[in-house]
Amino acid sequence: MSxxxxxxxxxxxxxxxxxxxGRLKMWPLQAFTTxxxxxxxVGLRLEIGAPPKPGEPVPALQxxxxxxxxxxxxxxxxxxxxxxxxxxxxxxxxx
Numbered sequence: 001m002s003x004x005x006x007x008x009x010x011x012x013x014x015x016x017x018x019x020x021x022g023r024l025k026m027w028p029l030q031a032f033t034t035x036x037x038x039x040x041x042v043g044l045r046l047e048i049g050a051p052p053k054p055g056e057p058v059p060a061l062q063x064x065x066x067x068x069x070x071x072x073x074x075x076x077x078x079x080x081x082x083x084x085x086x087x088x089x090x091x092x093x094x095x
Contacts, residue, residue, distance in 0.1 A: 042070050
């Protein structure tokens with residue numbers, strides 16, 4: 001977990017892309033692939049958006065991560081998963 005102070009929901013998303021109505025632009029993750037790059041970094045390909053029609057390319061973002069970025073991302077995703085699980089279990093049994 002991070003020792004940084006928690007941001008307000010508004011501040012946390014201030015720099016995120018938004019549509020013309022101010023809603024966050026978000027795309028579903030279709031798939032991801034990782035690759036070890038020269039034993040020094042990790043390549044990450046995120047396939048995003050609605051599933052394409054046959055023969056159409058899959059929209060994707062391909063990035064390279066340094067080892068410390070891989071650890072930071074893994075920790076952030078693990079923390080998000082734990083918070084999601086807590087939120088789910090907090091609502092189980094509510095009417």
